[in-house]
Amino acid sequence: MGIRFISTSIVSRGLSRIGAAIGRGTNLPGEVALRMYPEVLSETSFPGKVIAVTGSNGKTTTSNMIAHVLRKAGYSVLNNARGSNMKPGIATTVLDAVGYDGTVDFDYVVLEVDECMARFVFDDIKPDYFLVLNLLRDQVTRNGHPDVVFDKLQAAVDKVPAATLVLNANDPISQRLCNAKEPIYFGMERIATSTSTSESGTQDMKVCPVCFHTLSYEYYHYNQLGEFRCPCCGFATPATQYSGSEADLSNGSLLINGTRVATGFDTPYNLFNAVGAAAVCCGSGAVAPERFAADVADFDVEKSRVDSFDFEGRKAMVLMTKLNAASLDQSISYAIEQPDKEKVAVLYVNNALYTDLKDISWLYDVAFGRLCGTISKVVCLGSRALDAAACLKVAGYPVQDIIYAIDVSRVKELLRQTVGSIYVFAASAFGDEGRILEELRDGKN
Amino acid sequence: MARIRILHLYSQVLDLYGDYRNVDAICQRIKESGLEVEVDRPELWDDLVLDGYDLVYVGHGKAANLAEAARALVPHADDVRAHIDAGQVFFVTGNAQELFGTSLTTKDNDELPGVGLFPYRGVEKNEVYVTDMVATPVFNATEVFYGFVNRTAYLQGPNPYPLFHNVRGPGEGLESKGVEGVLYKNFFSTWAMGPALIRNPFLMREVLSRMLGSSYRDDLDFSLEERAHKLVVDEMRRDR
Numbered sequence: 217m218g219i220r221f222i223s224t225s226i227v228s229r230g231l232s233r234i235g236a237a238i239g240r241g242t243n244l245p246g247e248v249a250l251r252m253y254p255e256v257l258s259e260t261s262f263p264g265k266v267i268a269v270t271g272s273n274g275k276t277t278t279s280n281m282i283a284h285v286l287r288k289a290g291y292s293v294l295n296n297a298r299g300s301n302m303k304p305g306i307a308t309t310v311l312d313a314v315g316y317d318g319t320v321d322f323d324y325v326v327l328e329v330d331e332c333m334a335r336f337v338f339d340d341i342k343p344d345y346f347l348v349l350n351l352l353r354d355q356v357t358r359n360g361h362p363d364v365v366f367d368k369l370q371a372a373v374d375k376v377p378a379a380t381l382v383l384n385a386n387d388p389i390s391q392r393l394c395n396a397k398e399p400i401y402f403g404m405e406r407i408a409t410s411t412s413t414s415e416s417g418t419q420d421m422k423v424c425p426v427c428f429h430t431l432s433y434e435y436y437h438y439n440q441l442g443e444f445r446c447p448c449c450g451f452a453t454p455a456t457q458y459s460g461s462e463a464d465l466s467n468g469s470l471l472i473n474g475t476r477v478a479t480g481f482d483t484p485y486n487l488f489n490a491v492g493a494a495a496v497c498c499g500s501g502a503v504a505p506e507r508f509a510a511d512v513a514d515f516d517v518e519k520s521r522v523d524s525f526d527f528e529g530r531k532a533m534v535l536m537t538k539l540n541a542a543s544l545d546q547s548i549s550y551a552i553e554q555p556d557k558e559k560v561a562v563l564y565v566n567n568a569l570y571t572d573l574k575d576i577s578w579l580y581d582v583a584f585g586r587l588c589g590t591i592s593k594v595v596c597l598g599s600r601a602l603d604a605a606a607c608l609k610v611a612g613y614p615v616q617d618i619i620y621a622i623d624v625s626r627v628k629e630l631l632r633q634t635v636g637s638i639y640v641f642a643a644s645a646f647g648d649e650g651r652i653l654e655e656l657r658d659g660k661n
Numbered sequence: 662m663a664r665i666r667i668l669h670l671y672s673q674v675l676d677l678y679g680d681y682r683n684v685d686a687i688c689q690r691i692k693e694s695g696l697e698v699e700v701d702r703p704e705l706w707d708d709l710v711l712d713g714y715d716l717v718y719v720g721h722g723k724a725a726n727l728a729e730a731a732r733a734l735v736p737h738a739d740d741v742r743a744h745i746d747a748g749q750v751f752f753v754t755g756n757a758q759e760l761f762g763t764s765l766t767t768k769d770n771d772e773l774p775g776v777g778l779f780p781y782r783g784v785e786k787n788e789v790y791v792t793d794m795v796a797t798p799v800f801n802a803t804e805v806f807y808g809f810v811n812r813t814a815y816l817q818g819p820n821p822y823p824l825f826h827n828v829r830g831p832g833e834g835l836e837s838k839g840v841e842g843v844l845y846k847n848f849f850s851t852w853a854m855g856p857a858l859i860r861n862p863f864l865m866r867e868v869l870s871r872m873l874g875s876s877y878r879d880d881l882d883f884s885l886e887e888r889a890h891k892l893v894v895d896e897m898r899r900d901r
Contacts, residue, residue: 353677353678356678356791356811358789358791359789360789360791360811360813361677361678361723361813362723363723363724363725364787364788364789364813367787418676418679420723422673422674422676423673423674423705423726425725428674428705428726428729429706430673430704541679567896571791572900573791573792573793573809574793574807574809574893574896574897575791575793575809575811575855576855576856577678577679577680577809577811577854577855577856578678578679578855579679580678580679580680580681580682580855580856580859581678581679599896602885602888602889602892603860603889603893605885605889606856606859606860606885606886606889607682607856607859609885610682610685610686610689610856610859611682611685615885622892
């Protein structure tokens with residue numbers, strides 16, 4: 217390997233260690249490396265298998281789950297568990313592990329990849345398996361609508377004709393991705409939380425993408441995910457090779473191809489993630505289904521999006537949600553299904569950090585009507601608190617039960633005006649979503 | 662009790678970014694005014710009947726869906742133009758504006774005819790452009806409109822009937838000339854999508870008054886929405 221490659225990887229590794237020591241992000245070392253030597257990733261070789269994981273929701277959890285199962289099975293695994301899923305962050309992860317001969321000597325490299333950036337990552341790194349969990353309306357200020365993201369993702373797929381796609385059969389959007397190889401489909405049969413109508417504020421595939429007639433759904437899991445069929449042209453949920461069924465959300469278990477798997481997850485979307493992980497781990501031949509079941513059982517879900525604690529003798533839970541309606545809808549579902557006698561919610565919404573865009577259009581895609589009769593008060597906080605309150609009003613939530621303030625440091629004071637368990641919906645997208653947790657735990661007021 | 666009728670056109674396919682909630686909010690206000698309201702939501706394959714509606718609402722959609730909407734709507738172009746010329750109230754958001762120009766060019770470079778009411782044409786780029794927007798409405802120079810624009814297309818050509826002047830935000834296409842949207846008789850359109858009517862109470866009032874005529878009430882409580890509007894406009898002024 218040439219001196220330029222070696223010096224670039226040394227610089228990246230050095231910056232990465234400094235970054236880790238001072239608790240900084242993982243983008244910078246890779247960014248510097250790619251500037252020093254743009255071909256550094258394409259000159260890296262991967263003798264093992266590369267698994268890429270993407271999707272609007274669930275890619276961090278699922279890629280970490282896959283890495284966990286493969287490690288437990290005895291494989292050496294490199295993954296970007298702490299890294300960014302953009303190309304610079306992935307470069308940091310890879311260059312941290314590359315040898316001076318340019319080889320990343322691991323049995324498996326598991327990479328979480330941003331759905332809009334995969335097309336750039338795949339210029340240099342060619343995955344053997346590409347798991348796409350879902351495509352939902354997400355961070356509209358960055359991504360636009362799912363068709364735009366789909367086109368970017370298909371452009372990524374076009375660059376990896378040899379990759380085996382692992383696709384969610386229940387998602388009529390992302391399951392249409394294709395290359396020359398036969399994909400592996402995974403999905404989930406009807407479970408207790410499935411519904412006959414979409415309970416989400418929106419769903420992005422009301423009509424058939426082929427002939428534009430109304431899609432008929434047997435059931436919905438959430439948003440556009442479910443079992444569907446076009447009565448006109450026959451576009452339908454494809455047959456699955458890996459299927460989840462008989463889910464028991466009380467203990468987080470489900471059957472995957474007949475094998476009982478205890479995931480510990482109590483939400484449908486995380487069960488989907490487990491089936492997707494099984495499709496990759498078992499479909500690649502890395503582990504048998506029984507082994508997957510045994511090894512996934514002690515996977516400790518990344519906790520940063522769910523945090524439980526005590527607030528002045530009351531149960532409180534912070535649910536970090538992405539700036540997408542599906543994520544917030546699922547957090548709401550979780551909150552309203554909890555058996556607490558009385559519940560209040562906090563809705564923390566800010567301008568998008570960095571851009572400072574004042575958009576809250578995505579909030580209007582959320583099914584807030586479900587809070588009526590289930591959540592006794594809603595406290596709106598953050599720079600867009602008043603807009604959030606207006607949104608709740610349009611959804612039919614009683615105005616007299618909405619409390620709002622822009623200043624997040626008032627959260628304790630405002631919560632003392634309420635009773636019951638507290639569910640905090642902290643909408644995040646590179647914002648200061650963690651601030652509300654700090655205020656609740658450490659704030660002075 | 663009078664019954665107000667709203668036609669939410671092709672809502673199954675033109676449904677992005679929560680702007681269908683504008684229709685919910687209009688319905689709430691009509692009920693608060695002591696009137697009944699019904700909303701019809703025809704699909705692409707249904708007969709298009711415009712007679713008898715107090716408002717026709719057309720929202721923003723995915724580009725592929727918009728092209729299908731154009732194929733469904735344009736055969737009725739004469740009828741659409743006649744109703745708009747006769748003063749029917751239309752509220753149109755985002756790329757649905759393209760339907761009413763001379764043509765729409767898709768991302769695959771197919772040129773589809775539009776209704777032909779206005780001399781602009783829509784061009785799809787399949788690249789996301791987002792911005793906050795503030796502007797002055799032509800019907801009330803004392804008001805400030807705030808909108809959020811999220812689009813993958815732009816309009817090209819003249820705009821003889823702008824809805825907004827002094828536009829700060831959108832920079833490509835005919836908006837670069839400092840005007841945005843259309844106000845032609847009672848036809849309103851804007852790139853601002855999402856809850857544009859909810860975030861701009863003065864615009865909601867304007868649309869309601871044109872829809873309801875003598876049944877319009879100016880004593881409805883917009884205090885929450887007005888506080889939210891003032892806050893965002895003040896922020897935009899500070900950001901300048």
